[in-house]
Amino acid sequence: MPNTNYKYVDYLWEESKVENIKNDEVALFLYRSNILGQDLRITNYGGGNTSCKTIEKDPLTDKEVEVMWVKGSGGDIGTLTRSGIAGLYTERLRDLKKVYRGVDYEDEMVALFNHCIYDLDSKAPSIDTPLHGLLPFKHIDHLHPDALIAVAAAEDSEKITKEIWGDTMGWVPWKKPGFELGLMLETCLKDNPGIRGIVLGSHGLFTWGDTSYECYINSLEVIEKASAYIENKIAENGTVFGGSVIESLPKDDRLEKASILAPLLRGLCSSENRMIGHFTDDEKVLEFINSKDLERLAPMGTSCPDHFLRTKIQPLVLNLSVTEDLENTDQILKKIEPAFEAYRDEYAKYYETCKDETSPDIRDANPVIILYPGLGMFSFAKNKQTARVASEFYINAINVMRGAEAISKYTSLPRQEAFDIEYWLLEEAKLQRMPKEQPLSRKVALVTGAGGGIGKAIADKLAEEGANVVLADLSEERLEEALAMYKNDTAIAVPGDVTNYNSIDNLYKQACLAFGGVDIVVHSAGLAISKPIEETTEQDWDLLQDVLVKGQFVLAKEAVKIYRKQNFGGDFVSIASKNGLVSGPNNVGYGTAKAAQQHMSRLLAAELGADHVRVNVVNPDGVIVGSKIWEGEWAEGRAKAYGISVEELPAHYAKRNLLNEIIYPADIANGVFSLVAILNKSTGNIINVDGGMANAFVR
Structure with missing residues (x-):
């Protein structure tokens, strides 16, 4: 029986989960892929690929043929399913050696992979397809464990490979993925029969087995041995990265x-x-x-292609002390703006030095990874998932540098090699195939009252259109229910009381930590009290003013600070009411507060236009179905004011508007979306979403 106790990797194989698929090699290969992908010490998100080979009946000849099933282009082995793999005739793939014209022409082989397709439902074959196809083994793993990349990126990688595994592992020098690397692996195996795997210089690991389980165990054992070797070296050395020269701030301060x-x-x-x-x-x-070694290692950049494709070749290190007064924006900008300019200039020089006549245009020259000694690491990308994954990959790169330095000395890829990967035409083609971004992609929206009703509908709509959303509400229970409907990277939930300055300050703090800032603020938190003036208490009045008016004031005041730091404008939308424009019975407290919200929005629009901050209002009316404020005394009060029952309210409100329509929370959400995504040159406006109330027309 193989060892199932490991210190540096997780053994996740469960016989009970494979009992029903033990005769299905493809299902076993997918299971192996998924459990390998669950352990980030074994492979990182979207990295690595796995395969298996089976005997199938050729539908054209009715003869048995060998078919290779391999992870297709893109995707992640941790979540790999049947729809994410490619099935190719193995022999046809190997026959491509007959037409291969050499390393200068290897990119043309990618189109020929399609001529080897067996399964017509295949995902597009990836560039790593020949690496699996030219090896004879039934099950193969190509992984990027930090420990193995540390060995692969060490200055004397081949020697260390021999020291750790003796004659049981092969080694090949760096070569970017493609047909040539597949041929190198094939040659390495022929020259070293009986090896259990191959280390790819500066790149990763290949391991294999006759069964899916044997392949899995082989991968774990190889990674475990490398990890133990590195940790022993670190223990012998006594220090990591030359020791610490700066002390971190306490957690809360960071x-x-x-x-x-x-x-x-x-x-x-x-x-x-x-x-x-x-x-x-x-x-x-x-x-x-x-x-101590940060200054030497950070500029060297990462070694593994999987890393620098997501992190850029090197990070930006901020020359700021941990005691800096970061509230002094002008002073901080004077210190860090030159560093950004220098980074962009250096990236442009890198591009100009390494490009050739076929290179795609230069991409965004800004850093992806920003390091602040004593504080932490920031990452920035087109969406939250990509930013988080870039952060995870740089941590992988740190682990690699840590291991390689302990073994001997860390080496990174030469800049030209890195450029040839980053600006590879095949990578460019992959980028061009990415789906078009949604209207609110790259934006962050903070929505108060998002635990239910109108606020939740607004948050849902903005997220549906691509925004990252901060859900804020008094009710933690409702927030948890609302957040459960979102994907992990798209939203956070923060309990918040808009009548409390510290609570609002925390909302923005959490938004900045989670997403880097805020672009859209929607004040939808509210309540309604309907009483004649003689029954309206001072407590009623204060509560309405605090939630609706003061809450809007403080939210806007704090939003402006962030908008000005970011320096690309923003949106503030107030959810007011038809009652701020129309004089109705038993409504002095609520109507006055709503009118204050509307006029405050006009005042803010006039003041903040120079900052490109647009301030607008959506006026609902009669949103009874799905609205939280209609669940209590407000509904009873309005029914009493109109001399009808609570049950008659939806029909009453629908009949009184010009379109005779019931207004739903989703209709208000559409109004907000139009203001922040479509009407991008509108500010100081009020949009009525009320089915048409003539007495509420603003002009």
């Missing part, structure tokens, strides 16, 4: 400062395209950024 700085960094990183941010103060990050 988060506070990061929330203040994030919008400023986001604005600088968005000079070409708006970006979404991510922050981490992981202990591995702090160990690296606080170290």
Whole structure:
């Protein structure tokens, strides 16, 4: 029986889960892929690929043929399904050696992979397809464990491979993925029969087995051995990265400062395209950024293609002390703007030096990874998932540098080799195939009252159109229910009381930590009290003013601070009411507060136009179905005012508007969306979403 106890990797194989698929090699290969992808010490998100070979009946000849099933282009082995793999005739793939014209022409082989397709439902074959097809094994793993890349990126990688595994592992020098690398693996196996795997210089690991389980165990054992070797070396050395030269701030102080700085960094990183941010103060990050060797290692850049394709070749290190007054925006900008300019200039020189006549145009020259010694790491990308994954990949790169330095000395890819991967025409083609971005992609929306009713409908609509959303509400229970409907990277939920300044401050702090800043603020938190003036108490009046008016004032005041740091404008939308325009019975407290919201919005629009901050209002009316404020005394009060029953209210409100329509929360959400995504040159406006109430016409 193989060993199932490991210190540095997780053994996740469960016989009970494979009992029903033990005779299905493809299903077993998918199962193996998924459990390998669950352990980020084994492979990172979207990285690596796996395969298996089976005997199938050829539908054209009715003869048995060998078919290779391999992860297709894109995707992630941790979530790989049948729809994400390609099925190819193995022999046809190997026959491509007869037409291969050499390394200068290997990109043309990718189109020929399609002529080898067996399964017509296949995902597009990836560039790594020949690496699996030219090896004879039934099950193969190509992984990027940090420990193996550390060995692969060490200065004397081949020697260390021999030291760790003896004659049981092969080694090939760096070569970018493609047909040539497949031939190199084939030759390595012929020259070293009986090996259990191959280390790819500066790249990763190939392992294999006759069964899916044997392949899985082989991969775990190889990674475990490399990990143990590295940890022993670190123990012998006694220090990592030359030791610490800076002490981190306490946790709370780190988060506070990061929330203040994030919008400023986001604005600088968005000079070409708006970006979404991510922050981490992981202990591995702090160990690296606080170290003596940071200054030497960070500019070298990453080694593994999987890393630098997502992190750029090197990070930007901020020359800021942990005691900086980050609230002094002008002073901080004077210190860090030149660093951004220098980074962009250096990236442009890298492009100009390495490009050739076929190279795609230069891409965004801003940094993806930003390191702040003593504080943590920021990452910025087109969406939250990409920013978070870039952060995870740089932590992988830190682990690689840590291991390689412990073994001997870390080496990165030469800049030309890195460029040839980053600006590879095949990578460019992959980027061009990406789906068109949604209207609110790259934007962050904070919505109050988002636990239910109108607020939730607004948050849902903005997220549906691509925004990252901060859900704020008094009710933690409702927030949890609302958040459960979102994908992990698209939204966060923060309990918040808009009558409390510290609570509002925390809403923005969490938004900045999670996404780097805010672009859209929608004040939808509210309540309604319907009473004659003699029954309206001072407490009623104060509560309405605090939630609807003061809450809007403080939300706007704090939003402006962030908008000005980011320096690319923003949106503020107030959810008011028809009652702010129309004089109705038993409504003095609510109607006055709503009128104040409307006029405050006009005042803010006039004041903030120079900052390109657009302030608008959506006026609902009679949103009874699905609205939280209609669940209590307000409905009873309005029914009493109109001399009808509560049950008659929806029909009453529908009959009184010009369109005779019931107004739903989703209709209000559409009004907000039109203001923040379509009417991008409108400010100081009121949009009535009331089915048409003539007495509420604003002009």
